[in-house]
Amino acid sequence: MTDAALRVAQAPGPASAHPLDPASAAEFEAGRRILAAAGLLAGPVRFAYYGLEEPAKEEVLSPAGPPAGRRLRAFLIDASSGESTDVVVSLAQGAVVSARTLDPRTDGQVPILDQDFAVAEEVVRADPGWREAMARRGLTDVTRIRACPLTAGSFGFPGEEGRRLVRVLAFVHDDEHGYAWAHPVDGVAAYVDLIERRVIELVDEFEVPLPQESGDYDDPEVRGPHRTTLRPLEITQPEGPSFTLDGHLLRWEGWSMRIGFDAREGLTLHQISIGDGGRDRPVVYRASIPEMVVPYGDPRFRYWQTYFDSGEYLVGKWANSLELGCDCLGEIAYLDATVTGDSGEPRTIHNAICIHEEDSGILWKHTDIFSGSAQSRRQRRLVVSFFATIGNYDYGFYWYFYLDGTIECEIKLTGALFTAAHPGGNHPHSTEVAPGLGAPAHQHLFSARLDMDVDGLANAVDEVDVAGLPAGPANPYGNALVQQVTRLRTESQATRRADGSRGRTWRVVSTERANRFGHPVSYTLYPEAAPVLLADAGSPVAARAGFARQHLWVTRYDPAQRYPAGDFVNQHPGGAGLPDFISGDRDIDGADIVLWHTFGPTHFPRLEDWPVMPVARCGFTLKPTGFFDRNPTLDVPPPPHHC
Ligand code: NI
Numbered sequence: 001m002t003d004a005a006l007r008v009a010q011a012p013g014p015a016s017a018h019p020l021d022p023a024s025a026a027e028f029e030a031g032r033r034i035l036a037a038a039g040l041l042a043g044p045v046r047f048a049y050y051g052l053e054e055p056a057k058e059e060v061l062s063p064a065g066p067p068a069g070r071r072l073r074a075f076l077i078d079a080s081s082g083e084s085t086d087v088v089v090s091l092a093q094g095a096v097v098s099a100r101t102l103d104p105r106t107d108g109q110v111p112i113l114d115q116d117f118a119v120a121e122e123v124v125r126a127d128p129g130w131r132e133a134m135a136r137r138g139l140t141d142v143t144r145i146r147a148c149p150l151t152a153g154s155f156g157f158p159g160e161e162g163r164r165l166v167r168v169l170a171f172v173h174d175d176e177h178g179y180a181w182a183h184p185v186d187g188v189a190a191y192v193d194l195i196e197r198r199v200i201e202l203v204d205e206f207e208v209p210l211p212q213e214s215g216d217y218d219d220p221e222v223r224g225p226h227r228t229t230l231r232p233l234e235i236t237q238p239e240g241p242s243f244t245l246d247g248h249l250l251r252w253e254g255w256s257m258r259i260g261f262d263a264r265e266g267l268t269l270h271q272i273s274i275g276d277g278g279r280d281r282p283v284v285y286r287a288s289i290p291e292m293v294v295p296y297g298d299p300r301f302r303y304w305q306t307y308f309d310s311g312e313y314l315v316g317k318w319a320n321s322l323e324l325g326c327d328c329l330g331e332i333a334y335l336d337a338t339v340t341g342d343s344g345e346p347r348t349i350h351n352a353i354c355i356h357e358e359d360s361g362i363l364w365k366h367t368d369i370f371s372g373s374a375q376s377r378r379q380r381r382l383v384v385s386f387f388a389t390i391g392n393y394d395y396g397f398y399w400y401f402y403l404d405g406t407i408e409c410e411i412k413l414t415g416a417l418f419t420a421a422h423p424g425g426n427h428p429h430s431t432e433v434a435p436g437l438g439a440p441a442h443q444h445l446f447s448a449r450l451d452m453d454v455d456g457l458a459n460a461v462d463e464v465d466v467a468g469l470p471a472g473p474a475n476p477y478g479n480a481l482v483q484q485v486t487r488l489r490t491e492s493q494a495t496r497r498a499d500g501s502r503g504r505t506w507r508v509v510s511t512e513r514a515n516r517f518g519h520p521v522s523y524t525l526y527p528e529a530a531p532v533l534l535a536d537a538g539s540p541v542a543a544r545a546g547f548a549r550q551h552l553w554v555t556r557y558d559p560a561q562r563y564p565a566g567d568f569v570n571q572h573p574g575g576a577g578l579p580d581f582i583s584g585d586r587d588i589d590g591a592d593i594v595l596w597h598t599f600g601p602t603h604f605p606r607l608e609d610w611p612v613m614p615v616a617r618c619g620f621t622l623k624p625t626g627f628f629d630r631n632p633t634l635d636v637p638p639p640p641h642h643c
Contacts, residue, residue, distance in 0.1 A: 017247050017248070018066075018247065018248065018249075018258065019054070019055050019059075019060055019066040019067060019070065020054060020055075020060065020248075020258050020260055020270045020271070021247065021248050021258070021260070022052060022248070022260050022261045022262065022337065022338065023050075023051060023052040023070070023072055023338065024338060024346075025338050025346035025348065027052075027070060027072065027091060028050060028072070028338065028340050028344060028345075028346045029346065030091050031050070031072040031074070031089045031091060031344075032344045032345075034089045034091070034094055034095065034096060035074065035076070035087065035089060035096065035344070038095075038096045040076060040085065040087060040096065040099065041076075041344075043078055043080060044078060044079040044080050045076050045077070045078050045079070046076070046077050046078075046079050046113050046115065046342040046343065047074055047075070047076060047340055047341075047342060047343065047344040048075040048076070048077050048084070048110035048111045048112075048113055049073070049074065049075040049110065049111055049263060049264055049314060050072065050073075050074045050075075050263065050339075050340040050344050051072065051073060051262045051263050051264060052070070052071070052072060052073075052260075052262065053071035053072055053073040053088050054559075055067050055071075056559035057285060057286075057451070057557060057559065057592070061457075068092060069090055069091065069092030069093065070090075070091045070092065071088055071089065071090050071091065071097065072088070072089050072091065073086070073087070073088050074086075074087045074088075074089070074344065075087075075110040075111065075568075076110075077110050077113070077164075079113075079115075079195070080195070081195070082104070082163075082164050082194075082195040083101060083102075084101070084102040084104070084107075084109065084110045085099055085100065085101050085102065086098075086099070086100045086102065086567070086568075087099045087100075102568065104161075104162045104163075104164070104571070105161055105162050105573075106573065107568045107572065108154065108568045108569065108570050108571040108572030108573065109164050109568065109570040109571040109572075110568065110570065111264075111311065111312055111313065111314050111569075111570055112149070112151065112166070112312055112313050112314075112570065113342050114341055114342045115342050116149055116166060116194055117147075117149055119192075119194055119197060120147050120149035120166050120168050120192050120194070121146070121147035121149075122197075123168075123190075123192050123197050123198060123199060124147050124168050124170070124190045124192065124199060125142045125143075125145070125147070127190065127198070127199040127202070129199065129202045129204075130188070130190050130199060130202055133188045133202065133204045134170070134185065134188070136207065137185060137188075137207060137210065138210075139172065139185065139210075141174075144172055144173065144174040144177075145170050145171070145172055145173075145185065146170065146171045146172070146173045146180050147168045147169075147170055147190075148168065148169045148170065148171060148391070149166035149167075149168050149192065150166060150167050150168070150169060150304075150305060150307065151166060151167075151306075151307055151308070151312045151313070151570055151571070152165035152166055152167050152191070152304065152571055153304045153306055153540060153541070153544070153571065154540060154544065154571050154572060154573045154574065155304065155540050156540075156573070159200065159201070160191075160200075163193050163195070163196075163200070164193065164194045164195050164571070165191060165192065165193060165194065165200075165571065166191075166192050166194060167189050167190070167191050167192075167304055168189060168190040168191075168192055169184065169185070169188075169189055169302075170184070170185040170188065171183055171184050171185065172185060172210060177214075178214065178216040178219070179214065179215040179216045179217070179416075179611065181215060181392055181416040181417065181418070181419050181611075182211060182213065182214060182215030182216075182419070182434065182437060182611060183210055183211055183212070184210075184211065184419045184420050184421060184437070185210060186206070186208050186301070186420050186421035187204065187205050187206040187207055187208060187301065187421070188202070188203065188204050188205075189202075189203045189301070189302070190202050190203075191203070203301070205300075205301050206301070208421040208423070208436070209421075209436055211419075211421060211422075211434060211435065211436040211437035212435070212436070213434040213435055213437065215416075215434065215437075215610065215611035216611070217611045217612045222611070235329050235330040235331075236330075236331075237330065237331040237357070240331060241330075241331040241333070241356065241357050242357055242380075243333070243355065243357060243382060245333050245335075245355065248260065248335070250355060250382075250384070252357070252382040252401065253380075253382070253403055254274050254275030254276070255272070255273070255274055255275070255382060255401045256271070256272070256273050256274075256275070256280055257269050257270065257271060257272040257273070257384075257401075258270040258271050259335060259353060259355075259384065261316060261319075261335070261337040261338075261352065261353060261386075262288075262316050263314050263316040263317045263339040263340065264290070264310055264311070264314045264315065264316055264317075264563075265288045265289065265290045265310060265315065265316055266288075266289070266310075266315045266316035266319060266386055266388060266397055267288065267316075267353060267384065267385070267386050267397055267399070268286065268287070268288040269284070269286070269287045269288070269384065269399060270285070270286050271285060271286075272284040272285075272287065272401075272407070274405055274624075276628060276632065281455055281627075282453040282454070282455065282456065283407070283452075283453065283454060283523060283622075284407070284450055284451065284452055284453060284622075285451040285452070285453040286449070286450075286451040287399070287407075287409075287448070287449070287450050287451070288448070288449050289310070289315075289397060289409070289411070289446050289447065289448055289449075290310060290447060290449050290562060290563050290564060291308060291310045291311055291446070291447040291547065291563060291564045291565050291569070291577075292308070292309045292310055292315070292395075292444060292445065292446040292447065292600070293306060293307070293308050293309075293443075293445050293533075293541075293544075293545040293548055293565070294306065294307045294308075294309065294393075294442055294443065294444050294445075295442060295443055295445075295533065295535055295541045295545065296418070296440050296441070296442040297429050297440060297441040297442055297443075297534070297535075298420070298429040298430060298440040298441070299429065302420065302440065305418075305440075305442075306541045306544075306545075307390070307391070308544075308545070308565060308569045308570070309390045309393075309395070310563075310569075311563060311565050311566075311568075311569025311570065312569050312570045313390050313391075315388045315390060315395070315397075316337065316339060316388070317339045318388040318389050318390050319337055319339075319349050319352045319386050319387065319388045320349075320352070320386070320387045320388065320389060320394075321349055321350045321351050321352065322334065322351045322352070322354050322386075322387065323351070327354065327387065328354040328356060328385075329356075330356050330357070330358070331356060331357070332354055332355065332356045333354075333355040333356070334350075334351035334352075334353065334354060334355070335351075335352065335353040335355070336348050336349060336350050336351065336352055336353075337349040337352035337353060337386075352386055353384065353385070353386050354383070354384075354385050354386065355382070355383070355384050356382075356383050357380055357381070357382055357383070358380065358381050358383055359378060359379075359380060360378075360379040360380055360381045360400075360402065361378075361379055362376060362377070362378070362379060363377040363378055363379035363380075363403060363404065363633055363636060364376075364377050364631070364633065365377070375638065376638065376639070377633065377636045377637075377638060377639075378636075378639055379402060379403060379404070380402070380403055381400045381401060381402045381403075381408075382400070382401040383398060383399070383400055384398075384399045384401075385397060385398040385399065387412075389415065391418075392415055392416040392417065392418050393413065393414075393415040393416070393418075394413075394414045394415035395411060395412065395413055395414075395415075396410075396411065396412035396413075396414070396615070397409075397411060398410040398411070398412065398619075403632075403633050403636060404624075404631070404632060404633050405623070405624035405627065405628060405632055406621060406622070406623050406624070407523075407621070407622040407623075408619060408620070408621045408622075409448060409619045409620055409621075410617055410618070410619035411444075411446055411600070411617065411618050411619055412615045412616070412617055413444060413601070413613070413615065413616045413617070413618070414612070414613050414614065414615045414616070415612065415613060416611070416612060416613070417433065417439035417605050417609055417610060417613060418439065418440065418442070419433075419437055419438065419439055420437075420438045420439075420440055421436060421437070421438060422436055422437055422438025423438075424436070429441050431604060431605040431606070431607070433605060433607055433609070433610035433611075434610060434611075437610075439605035439609065439610065441602070441603065441604045441605070442602075442603050443531070443533065443534060443548075443600065443601070443602045443603065444600040444601055444603060444618070445532070445533060445545065445548040445598055445599075445600045446598070446599055446600045446618070447547050447548070447564040447565075447596055447597070447598055448595075448596065448597045448599070448620065449562070449564065449594060449595075449596055450525075450594065450595040450596070450597065450622075451557065451594045452508045452523070452593060452594070452595055453592075454508050454509065454510045454521065454522060454523050454627070455510040455512070455513040455521050455627075456510055456512055456513060457557075457592040458510065458511045458512045458590050458591065458592070459508050459509065459510060459511065459590075459591070459592070459593050460487060460488075460508075460509050460511050460588065460589045460590055460591075460593070461487075461488045461494060461506050461507065461508055461509070461554050461588065461593065461595070462485050462486065462487050462488070462506070462507045462509060462522075463485070463486045463488055463496060463504065463505075463506055463507075464483050464484070464485050464486075464504070464505050464506070464507050464524070465483070465484045465486075465499065465502035465503065465504050466481065466482070466483055466484075466502060466503040467481070467482055467483075467484055467502065468480065468481055468482075469481075469482060485507075487589060488506075488554060488588065488589075489587065489588065489589045490585050490586065490587055490588060490589075491553075491554060491555055491556065491581075491582035491584070491585050491586050491588055492582060492585045494552065494553060494554035494582075494588060495550045495552070495553055495582065496550060496551060496552040497532065497550060497551050497552075498527040498528070498529035498551040498552070499529065500529040504527070504529070505524045505525060505526050505527070506524065506525045506527075506552055506595070507522045507523075507524045507525075507625055508522055508523050508524070508525065508593075508595065509521070509522040510522065511589070511590035515626045515627070515628075515629055516629045517626075519626050520626070521626055521627045522624075522625045522626055522627060523622050523623065523624055523625060523627060524622070524623050524624075524625040525552075525595065525597060525620060525621075525622055526620060526621040526622075526623065527551055527552070527597065527599060527620055528599055528618060528619070528620060529551070530599065530600065530601060530602065530618065531602050532548055532549055532550060532551055532598055533545055533548035533549050533598075534602065537549070540574065542574075543573070543574025543575060544565060544569070544572055544573075544574040545565055546565070546574070546575065546576075546577060546578055546579040547564035547565055547577050547578040547579075547596065547598060548598050550578075550598060551597060551598050551599070552595065552596070552597055552598075553578045553581075553582065553595070553596040554588050554593050554594070554595055554596070555578070555581050555582060555586070555588070555593065555594050555596065556586040556587070556588055556591050556592065556593060556594075557591075557592040557593060557594050558581070561581045561594070563577060564577045564578050564596055565577040565578075566580070578596060597620055599618055599619065599620050600618045601616060601618050603616070
């Protein structure tokens with residue numbers, strides 16, 4: 001199609017408050033009308049993704065002011081032919097501005113649709129081979145069996161090329177077996193073509209007994225009576241919270257940021273700045289967690305189990321509606337999120353984003369041994385968060401902003417372990433969590449995209465290691481400590497691993513602004529230094545999740561480079577995203593740069609993680625380093641009592 005052919009007469013879309021605000025229901029509707037008028041929604045066309053196409057940074061920051069027109073991007077798929085299209089529409093022009101048909105052999109597939117869950121279940125329940133495999137395991141009533149459609153990965157198997165696939169495992173869920181994750185039917189996987197709607201291969205490898213023990217964690221017979229010893233703990237702010245929310249603009253104690261939300265990335269934070277002496281000083285232009293991959297580590301029957309929860313399932317689409325007093329405690333401000341269903345119809349997730357203030361213990365404290373003066377100040381943080389349920393897991397995404405300029409990202413992992421049968425005894429890749437029930441080892445590797453803007457666009461990254469020096473003439477007693485600072489000058493030099501033994505951090509410095517001692521102002525990224533992707537470097541998952549093979553990547557800003565595993569992740573053969581972004585090895589010293597940070601736990605499940613997992617945490621910290629000229633919190637008053 002040519003641009004002229006795509007152009008259709010259409011009234012401009014509704015005006016919006018700010019170019020970075022999330023797309024509204026009215027905008028999604030307007031975009032859908034443009035797509036329909038362009039003939040792109042004829043037939044059983046579904047929306048696999050639909051969201052705001054953000055304007056490029058230079059447009060937003062242009063002295064002439066941000067562009068007035070808004071754009072939306074959609075991944076469309078014809079559910080009968082599988083043909084998929086990546087489309088951008090301009091609401092202002094009422095026109096399709098670009099449309100590209102995907103080649104499934106090189107692009108992979110668009111994300112999983114809502115309907116794919118039902119389609120997969122329907123297909124396997126109707127398949128005689130699958131029914132027979134279930135019957136041999138004593139499961140004759142297929143309505144008791146829940147199909148779990150899992151993304152297929154890309155293994156180059158003959159017969160799979162170009163097909164839109166899921167691999168389906170089964171769990172029993174009925175009156176007797178109230179918690180499906182406790183009752184996996186192991187040894188059988190149906191490979192389902194979602195377009196042809198049939199099983200193309202049934203893998204039936206072994207028969208093991210169905211684990212029987214109930215995992216129904218709210219059943220009094222499982223949990224026992226509720227404890228009665230916890231007394232009320234109330235959080236009150238009688239004068240209200242200290243932040244203000246004006247549309248999507250959030251301000252608190254000098255911090256300022258815009259809150260965004262996207263079906264794929266979930267929460268996005270924009271134009272984060274902090275006040276200093278009456279100035280708003282930029283720190284991060286845009287922060288989000290645009291990808292996470294969960295590779296499982298059992299090499300046998302389920303070797304293909306690897307989920308890209310953002311690129312394949314769209315984390316934001318699965319955001320929870322949060323409840324005051326349960327999910328969030330205190331004086332809460334909520335924002336709704338608008339996502340869309342398979343037909344592109346808007347759906348509001350009520351109270352999807354939670355904003356509140358928390359006491360965070362001691363900010364600083366000193367008892368002076370000479371003067372006897374004793375002073376304490378309380379730390380406080382602003383919390384912006386959302387929770388999403390993707391299959392068995394529930395993930396909380398929390399961003400914290402502190403009075404002293406610190407930013408933290410914390411992911412809370414909870415929910416149900418993904419389960420399989422367990423053969424008993426010691427198994428190298430799985431933990432037995434109930435009789436005959438195993439939880440395979442896996443990793444959760446998140447990628448944070450941090451479009452840094454430390455006091456302006458011109459930034460650079462120094463790797464900072466700490467070291468002791470060997471004894472010598474300048475260090476006669478061997479006690480010398482130094483920082484070893486290495487400027488990362490190009491994209492290839494900036495693919496880095498964390499190193500806890502060297503206390504390695506990465507300092508994002510301004511190449512234009514200095515503090516009162518003439519040193520560049522900076523923010524430092526403190527990684528947790530947990531393992532990166534452990535799968536073999538030559539494995540299919542290593543090719544597809546290339547980003548997860550390093551803790552740090554730095555790229556020169558490019559508005560098209562948004563997703564660390566590439567735009568299309570589902571069944572992608574690999575090589576897209578960060579390894580591709582850095583292939584030009586651009587100069588990153590004194591440039592507009594983006595940091596990409598991989599973090600997250602390697603999870604060998606514990607018995608205590610079953611039947612529902614207490615929250616596990618991971619994340620990273622960004623701290624001002626010579627950004628301020630001294631502790632910026634001396635003006636925090638003492639608590640109202642007497643300290
Ligand atoms: Ni886990």
